[in-house]
Amino acid sequence: MKRTITTFITAVIMCCTACYNSTVTLDPPEDPIADDFYFEGLEQIWDGNPKEIIIVPKPGKSIGYITVFYNGDIFPPSAIGSYSVTFNITAAPGFYAAEDLSAGILEIVPFGKAATPTIDPPQGIYTVTQQVVISTETAGAVIHFTIDGSTPTVNNAVFKDHIIVDNDMIIKAIAVKEGMIDSDILEAGYIIKPEDPVVGDFIIDGLEQLWDGNPKQVTITPKEGKSTGQITVFYNGNTNPPAAIGSYPITFNVAAAAGFNAAESLSAGVLEIKPYGKAATPVANPEAGEYTETQQVTLTSETAGAAIHYTIDGSTPTVESPEFIGSIIVDSGMTIKAIAVKEGMTDSDILEAVFTINPADPGDPDDPDDPDNPDDPDDPDDPDLIG
Secondary structure (H helix, E strand, C coil): CHHHHHHHHHHHHHHHHHHHHCCCCCCCCECCCHHHEEEECCEEECCCCCCCCEEEECCCCCCCCEEEEECCECCCCCCCEEEEEEEEECCECCECCEEEEEEEEEEEECCCECCCCEEECCCEEECCCEEEEEECCCCCCEEEEECECCCCCCCCEECCCCEEECCCEEEEEEEECCCCECCCCEEEEEEECCECCCHHHEEEECCEEECCCCCCCCEEEECCCCCCCCEEEEECCECCCCCCCEEEEEEEEECCECCECCEEEEEEEEEEEECCCECCCCEEECCCEEECCCEEEEEECCCCCCEEEEECECCCCCCCCCECCCCEEECCCEEEEEEEECCCCECCCCEEEEEEECCCCCCCCCCCCCCCCCCCCCCCCCCCCCC
16 A cells, blocks of 8 residues: 555656656737728628627638728718728737728719709790799608809708799709719709780770760770780770771780780771761751741651751751750741751751742632632622532
């Protein structure tokens, strides 16, 4: 037993001596390099959400803690562009720490291109002011525009509701959305050219009138789609409608209105105011003829309210001739001529009435053949001769 323990102790001492006298050799740590890693996410399409670059060690390479920098900033970028990516890695078993290793360039590119704006109504020549609306099919895009023909940028006005185009104008616009390439430029030219009103644009009524004692206006109204400017009518240059039978040139002015210029002295034609029928020809009572004694002649007309003018010398009567009142004493041969006149009517035809006054012959009482002699032997009424 004692020998066995001595032998074991001797063996251990010999083993330890051998271990002490031996040399152990270890490999030195490595310096991490960029090629020791995989890089993901260096090409990105911007969708509005920042994304980190992923760096993963290759098999057998440093598994130290990695910190990524984007242009020196630890936060991933939030805009389209190019960014230099570097990273640091802490020491790990078999590897030293390392700083400013280059992972490459991060390229954040637009998420497509914004749709080119469209415009309504389309460009062209118009007679009236237009309310122009600009839109784009790219949801959420902002439209910037100019109205002086200059190239639009994000610094120009933002389209909101509509653009009033009341004169010649060139509109240019772009659609802009974060994460997308700006759209192509919309260009639309507008010409506002009002029309000149012409007579054919209007409906004209009342150029033929029958005079009834009340002045009437000529009415002028625009046809559909034509100038609605205020209209002023002139009758022989006067704005008041005429109050007598006759012919009157009609002109009119039209004030400027939406889509139309003003116009002056447009000819509407000729206003014809005609009599309201013809007065009835006067009638003499008693009628014309041969009479043996003085007559009191009256003149009448069936046209109520007509005035009768007459002459007694055979001349043609006019409104300047005496007006009949009461009666005319006819005590000798006389030719009465008369007309009936009423405002708004054509003068009547002329009455012509010839009167002859031949007084009765009293006879000769001494002449037995005088029919007025009661002693006429040939008197058929003599009772002495009857039977």
